[in-house]
Amino acid sequence: xxxxxxxxxxxxxxxxxxxxxxxxxxxxxxxxxxxxxxxxxxxxxxxxxxxxxxxxxxxxxxxxxxxxxxxxxxxxxxxxxxxxxxxxxxxxxxxxxxxxxxxxxxxxxxxxxxxxxxxxxxxxxxxxxxxxxxxxxxxxxxxxxxxxxxxxxxxxxxxxxxxxxxxxxxxxxxxxxxxxx
Numbered sequence: 001x002x003x004x005x006x007x008x009x010x011x012x013x014x015x016x017x018x019x020x021x022x023x024x025x026x027x028x029x030x031x032x033x034x035x036x037x038x039x040x041x042x043x044x045x046x047x048x049x050x051x052x053x054x055x056x057x058x059x060x061x062x063x064x065x066x067x068x069x070x071x072x073x074x075x076x077x078x079x080x081x082x083x084x085x086x087x088x089x090x091x092x093x094x095x096x097x098x099x100x101x102x103x104x105x106x107x108x109x110x111x112x113x114x115x116x117x118x119x120x121x122x123x124x125x126x127x128x129x130x131x132x133x134x135x136x137x138x139x140x141x142x143x144x145x146x147x148x149x150x151x152x153x154x155x156x157x158x159x160x161x162x163x164x165x166x167x168x169x170x171x172x173x174x175x176x177x178x179x180x181x
Contacts, residue, residue, distance in 0.1 A: 007088045007102075008043070008047070008085040008086065008087055008088060009085065009086055009087075009088050009091060009100060009102050010029065010045075010083050010084065010085050010102070011028065011029055011030055011036050011039065011042065011084050011085065011086055012026050012027055012028040012029050012030070012036050012063075012083070012084045013026065013027050013081070013082065013083045013084060014026055014079045014080055014081065014082045014084070015027050015062060015080065015081075016062070016080060017073055017076040017077050017080065018059055018064045019073070020072065020073045021071065021072065021073075022066065022067070022070040022071045022072050022073065022075055022076045023056065023064050023065065023066055023076065024064075024065050024066075024067060024070070024076050024079060024080075025059055025062040025063065025064060025065075026053070026062060026063045026064075026065045026084070027062055027063075028063055029101075033063055034055050034063065036053065036055065036063065036065075036084070037053050037054055037055040037065065039086045039090050039091070040086070040090060042084040042085060042086055043084070043085050043086070044082050044083065044084070044085070045082075045083050045085060047085070049082075051067050051068075051082075051084060052067065052068040052069075053065050053066070053067055053068075053084070054066045054067075054068075067079070099156060099158045101124045101131075103158050104121050104124060104133070104156070104158075104163065105121055105122065105123065105124070106120060106121060107120065107121045107156075107158075107161055107162055107163050108120060108161055108162040108163075109121060109135050109162070109163055109164075109165055110162050110163070110164045110165070111164075111165055111166075111167070112154070112164060112165065112166050112167060113167075115164065117138070117162075118135075118137060118138060118139070118165075119135045119136050119137045119138050119144075120135065120136050120138070121133060121134070121135055121163060122134045122135065122136045122143060124148065125145070130147060130148070130149070131147070131148035131149075132145045132146070132147060132148060133145065133146050133147075133148040133152075133153060133163070135165070146165065151166060152165060152166055153165055153166075154166060
C-alpha cells in the first residue's frame with residue numbers, strides 16, 4: 001500500500017466562537033496544538049473555502065483563532081463544525097517508524113499469533129484517556145475499540161498496509177460468546 005501524496009489531512013475543526021469580533025475556537029489535532037496556524041492556508045472539507053488562521057490564545061483546552069476576513073460573531077458562528085484540512089505535501093517528512101494517524105484508517109488488522117486477517121481500522125479516537133483504535137471485524141461486521149498502545153497494537157506497518165493486534169480481540173469475541181450463553 002502506498003500513501004497518496006495528494007491526500008489531504010484534517011488538522012482540526014472549528015467548534016465554537018469567542019467574543020464578538022469574529023474569533024473562533026478550534027480543536028487542533030496537531031502534535032503541538034498551536035502549530036495548526038503554521039502550515040499556511042487551510043481549507044474546508046470540500047476544498048472550496050480557504051482560511052488564513054492566526055492563533056491568538058487559548059480558551060480552556062481549545063485554541064482561540066482569528067481568521068482573515070471573519071470580523072464578527074455571526075460570520076464566525078457560521079463556521080462552527082468546519083473541519084480544517086491541509087495538503088499532505090505541506091506536512092513535515094516523517095522518520096522511518098513514524099506515521100500520521102490518518103494513515104491508519106483503512107489498514108488491514110492482523111491478529112497474533114498466526115497473523116490472520118480479522119478486520120480493518122475504521123477510526124482513531126481520544127476521549128481523554130489515550131488513543132483508541134476502532135476496528136471493524138470482518139466476520140461479524142461489528143466494531144470493537146481497543147487501546148492504541150504497544151500492548152494491544154504491537155506493530156504498525158504502513159508500507160504493508162496493516163496493523164498487528166495482540167490477542168485482545170479474541171478476548172472480546174470470547175466475552176460476546178459468554179454473554180450469549
